[in-house]
Amino acid sequence: MAGHSQFKNIMHRKGAQDARRAKEFSKIIREITVSAKSGLPDPAANPRLRAAIAAARAVNMPKDNIDRAIKKAAGGADGDNYQEVRYEGYGPSGVAIIVEALTDNRNRTASDVRAAFNKYGGSLGEMNSVAFMFERMGVITYTKTVANFDSIFEAAIEAEADNVEENDDVYEITCAMENFFAVRDALEARFKDPESAKIEWRPSNTVALDEDNARTLLKLIEVLEDHDDVQNVFANFDLSDEIAERLSA
Structure with missing residues (x-):
């Protein structure tokens, strides 16, 4: 989405990244907690939790932080009913x-x-x-250092993604929302963790x-x-x- 990516680029250039990272950690921890509570606390059996953990890794969140959030959710801690x-x-x-x-x-x-x-x-x-002015879709990005465009494109289409584009230093793969986890898992198996993998609202x-x-x-x-x-x-x-x-x- 043009507006969303433009906003991110502008805020990145403005700095204050330490404060923003702390805020980002807090939001991801909350998503991990909700994901673990909404299904099994096992990432292998919970696609939403796997996505949250991938997001945590993408911002270099310590593994201990991730594990604590999952254990806390699995233990049914009070005060976290989001x-x-x-x-x-x-x-x-x-x-x-x-x-x-x-x-x-x-x-x-x-x-x-x-x-x-x-x-x-x-x-x-x-x-x-x-x-109604937006479409819900899966968006997965990989840095261009992972593979060449043809390799990414071939793997994405085989996984039933809808499109692959080159944007700045990343490849952006988009797919139908219902195919998101299957596409992401197929690409992960071949290219390891993506730079990001989210379900987004894209404007018409x-x-x-x-x-x-x-x-x-x-x-x-x-x-x-x-x-x-x-x-x-x-x-x-x-x-x-x-x-x-x-x-x-």
Whole structure:
């Protein structure tokens, strides 16, 4: 997704990576906990847990942290009863936004998300108010150091992926949501752990933004992503290279 990847690139260039990594660790630990509780605490028998562990490895999370989270979930520790919730709404210039969260207090999270939308010129909508503008799909990435394009493409198509593209320093493999775990496992067996492997919301079309609205929207997304309960934010915006460069300066 153009907007999502552009936001990540801009925030990466802005720095403050240590604080962001600590926040990322916390969110992944929460996903590991929910994944382990929603199925067996054995990654071999729980595809969602395997995906969470892969995400943890991708950001170099220590193995002890991963193991502790799984054991804690398997032990049924109190205080970790998270619910999966989704919020949808509009940002500046009518940009559609989807927010995925894991929360132990739905009222608190809903109130915080609504306040963020209101502060930055957006409005929180009802469930499915913008989801129809997106498609749910699996997205798997590998760095180009893993193999050449032909090898990745052949393996992906054999695994019933839909498409393979080269983006910057990575190959991006996309597939239908229902094929995600099968495609990911087939590629893992051949090329080891991917750089990332997630189910994402991809927009059917995007909204081009001027610099002022882009700045406001990116601040909204930043505030949402910094919230402890928020796992993912997706939006259907696009920026010109010139505006993206200015915002990341």
